[in-house]
Amino acid sequence: xAETLAIIFVxxxxxxxxxxxxxxxxxxxxxxxxxxxxxxxxxxxxxxFGLMQPVADGLKLLFKEDIMPAQADRLTYILAPAxxxxxxxxxxAVITIGPAVNLFGREVTLNLADVNVGVLYVLAMASMGVYGxxxxxxxxxxKYSFLGGLRSAAQVISYELSLGLSLVGVLLLTGSxxxxxxxxxxxxxxxxxxxxxxIFLQPVGAALFMICAVADVNRAPFDLPEAxxxxxxxxxxxxxxxxxxxxxxxxxxxxxxxxxLTVTLFFGGWQGPLLPPALWFSLKVLVFLFCFVxxxxxxxxxxxxxxxxxxxxxxxxxxxxxxxVTALAVVLKEMYF
Amino acid sequence: xxxxxxxxxLVALPKGLYTTLKHSWRKPVTVQYPEEKLxxxxxxxxRHYLRRWDNGLERCIGCALCAAACPADAIYVEAGENxxxxxxxxxxxxxxxxxxxxIRCIFCGFCQEACPTEAIVLGKVYEFVSYGRDGFIYTKDMxxxxxxxxxxxxxx
Ligand code: SF4
Ligand code: SF4
Numbered sequence: 001x002a003e004t005l006a007i008i009f010v011x012x013x014x015x016x017x018x019x020x021x022x023x024x025x026x027x028x029x030x031x032x033x034x035x036x037x038x039x040x041x042x043x044x045x046x047x048x049f050g051l052m053q054p055v056a057d058g059l060k061l062l063f064k065e066d067i068m069p070a071q072a073d074r075l076t077y078i079l080a081p082a083x084x085x086x087x088x089x090x091x092x093a094v095i096t097i098g099p100a101v102n103l104f105g106r107e108v109t110l111n112l113a114d115v116n117v118g119v120l121y122v123l124a125m126a127s128m129g130v131y132g133x134x135x136x137x138x139x140x141x142x143k144y145s146f147l148g149g150l151r152s153a154a155q156v157i158s159y160e161l162s163l164g165l166s167l168v169g170v171l172l173l174t175g176s177x178x179x180x181x182x183x184x185x186x187x188x189x190x191x192x193x194x195x196x197x198x199i200f201l202q203p204v205g206a207a208l209f210m211i212c213a214v215a216d217v218n219r220a221p222f223d224l225p226e227a228x229x230x231x232x233x234x235x236x237x238x239x240x241x242x243x244x245x246x247x248x249x250x251x252x253x254x255x256x257x258x259x260x261l262t263v264t265l266f267f268g269g270w271q272g273p274l275l276p277p278a279l280w281f282s283l284k285v286l287v288f289l290f291c292f293v294x295x296x297x298x299x300x301x302x303x304x305x306x307x308x309x310x311x312x313x314x315x316x317x318x319x320x321x322x323x324x325v326t327a328l329a330v331v332l333k334e335m336y337f
Numbered sequence: 338x339x340x341x342x343x344x345x346x347l348v349a350l351p352k353g354l355y356t357t358l359k360h361s362w363r364k365p366v367t368v369q370y371p372e373e374k375l376x377x378x379x380x381x382x383x384r385h386y387l388r389r390w391d392n393g394l395e396r397c398i399g400c401a402l403c404a405a406a407c408p409a410d411a412i413y414v415e416a417g418e419n420x421x422x423x424x425x426x427x428x429x430x431x432x433x434x435x436x437x438x439x440i441r442c443i444f445c446g447f448c449q450e451a452c453p454t455e456a457i458v459l460g461k462v463y464e465f466v467s468y469g470r471d472g473f474i475y476t477k478d479m480x481x482x483x484x485x486x487x488x489x490x491x492x493x
Contacts, residue, residue: 036361041369207346298357299350314342 003106011112015092023252024054030293037297058245066241069140076139081239081246084132088253091125094118095260096179098270098277109180110278117177122261123164126216129250130156133218133225136247137235148234151304152218152225158311159215159222165319166208169326170198170265183269199266204322206266208315210291213258215311217251219292221299224307259288382446382459385437385475386482393484395425396456397432406451411441432456435477439465 028043028050035042043050068077093112100109115121130152137149171177174185188196199206215222226234236247263269263284270277272284302310368375377383388396399416417425417433425431449458457480467473 033361036365037357039360039363039365040367041365294354294357298353309338310342313338317339 007106007108008112015112016089019089019092019253019256020249022256023249024058026252026255026289027057027248028054029289030296033290033293034297037294061245062242064241066243067238069142069238071141072238073139073141076135078243080132080136080139081243081250082132083135084129084250085246085253087125087129087132088250088257091122091129091257092253092260094121094179095257095264096183096269097260097281099180099184111179114178114180118179119167119171119177119182119261119265122257123160126254126257127156127160129254132247132250133235136239137225140238142238144231144233145235145237148225148231148237152235155215155218155222155224155307155311158308159212159315162208162311162315162319163212163216165316165323166205166212167265168319168323169202169205172323172326172330173198173201179264179269183264183271186268187271195268195271197266197268202266202322202326204318205326206262208319208322209265210262210288212315213262214292214295215307217254217258217292219251219255220296221302222307223296223301224304229301255289255292256285259285259292262288377461377463381461381463382444382449383461383463384439384465385442385448385457385459385480387432387435387456387477387480388458388482389484390427391485393486394427395431395481396454397435397452398426398428398454398456399430399432400453402451402453403448403457406447407442408445408447409441409443411438411443412436412448413438432477435480437475437480439473439475440470 031053032042032050043053046052046056068074094115096109096111096114096118098110100107102108111118133152134149137145137147137152140146170182174182176182176185182198186196186198190196190200194200218225224234225231226236228234231237236244239247260281263281267284270281272280275283390396399414401412401414401416404410404412404414413434413436414432415434416430419425419429419431444459446459449455465473
């Protein structure tokens with residue numbers, strides 16, 4: 001019992017440290033990549049290649065004055081960023097970064113909780129995080145924040161549907177919601193060299209999933225809740241200091257989780273030749289994190305009605321069609337082969 | 338709608354992504370300021386200085402025309418009488434107190450235009466740094482150029 005508890009604590013610690021470092025350096029990567037795309041250098045003053053920049057930023061945010069608007073609903077105002085961050089951190093609990101390993105004679109799974117509805121759980125937590133944003137926007141009593149929060153709610157309702165449907169294809173193929181099973185179903189190669197990743201069986205599903213994932217974590221071009229040009233900074237306009245940092249962390253950690261989920265569902269998880277599984281997993285996640293930044297540096301923000309139109313009139317029908325075709329194929333395969 | 342979506346995702350999106358990626362290989366155009374500096378245009382107008390005649394006497398005669406011309410009201414001049422014992426400028430009077438508030442100044446160059454003796458001119462030093470506002474009040478001894486025989490001469 002004590003041993004199990006100890007293992008859980010160690011895992012919690014590892015996930016926390018990993019995600020927070022990941023967040024810190026993700027901000028660095030983002031600034032660097034966006035800078036290079038804009039033919040600038042990006043942070044390069046604090047430490048070699050500006051590598052200490054996240055530390056400096058973190059300290060700055062910690063020591064900034066914490067301003068609370070007089071009109072704010074105090075309790076909700078304080079709770080909102082915490083909800084966002086907690087949901088973001090919790091979502092990562094079921095992400096499996098490698099096969100179970102044998103440590104000191106015990107079977108240790110490389111995730112915090114081996115839930116058999118893991119994928120569903122991640123989606124649930126992702127939508128929990130939106131409560132933080134909505135409450136944050138509402139509690140500040142500021143019209144810009146409020147609009148940002150409402151937009152976030154509308155956006156999540158429209159994209160969560162397609163997000164859920166887009167991965168039903170994968171679930172039909174594997175018959176499981178457990179990340180471990182899904183990854184194992186993608187083991188091996190076709191013709192000896194094409195990895196049996198679901199991206200090749202579910203290209204439409206994968207594309208839809210990635211589009212919806214970007215919308216789900218409120219990143220450009222779907223960053224309507226923040227929309228600096230019209231809403232100042234959207235739901236976190238009136239947040240400062242460490243509370244702002246919590247929202248900021250939640251966004252980046254959600255990005256990491258969504259990348260990890262994409263890798264698990266469509267890109268063979270930790271499987272790959274030569275390198276250790278966890279390293280493969282991290283590398284693949286990094287590729288998708290880069291894509292998030294790359295997209296942001298490329299695309300302008302969608303207009304709000306276009307965003308809704310895209311969600312309801314394009315992504316949802318496509319996702320439904322994808323589910324239909326996949327289901328048909330699975331049934332036919334079972335009947336005739 | 339669907340057709341446009343496919344057009345966008347399959348054609349326009351890759352094109353855009355390729356364009357941005359291409360840019361990331363270019364050498365950044367940023368000037369790394371304290372180490373590198375831009376070359377100023379030939380007629381750049383920055384920090385003022387007060388000139389002297391070749392014999393070392395100050396050009397400023399304390400007429401305060403510069404202060405009158407200044408749209409930002411940045412100049413303060415107080416004239417003093419030259420005496421036989423203490424001669425600063427060739428004429429009757431000289432600029433006893435001469436101050437420019439560099440925070441107010443908009444570097445329009447009207448002062449140098451207005452000056453009858455070409456005493457006040459704008460040079461090329463553009464680094465104004467101070468920890469407090471009073472550090473930006475440039476007094477006469479800061480503005481006046483060194484005498485002709487001084488080795489520090491020739492700024493701006
Ligand atoms: S440059 Fe223009 S603003 Fe500055 S002191 Fe001269 S007249 Fe005034
Ligand atoms: S600088 Fe020129 S305009 Fe100004 S007080 Fe001196 S002489 Fe007159």
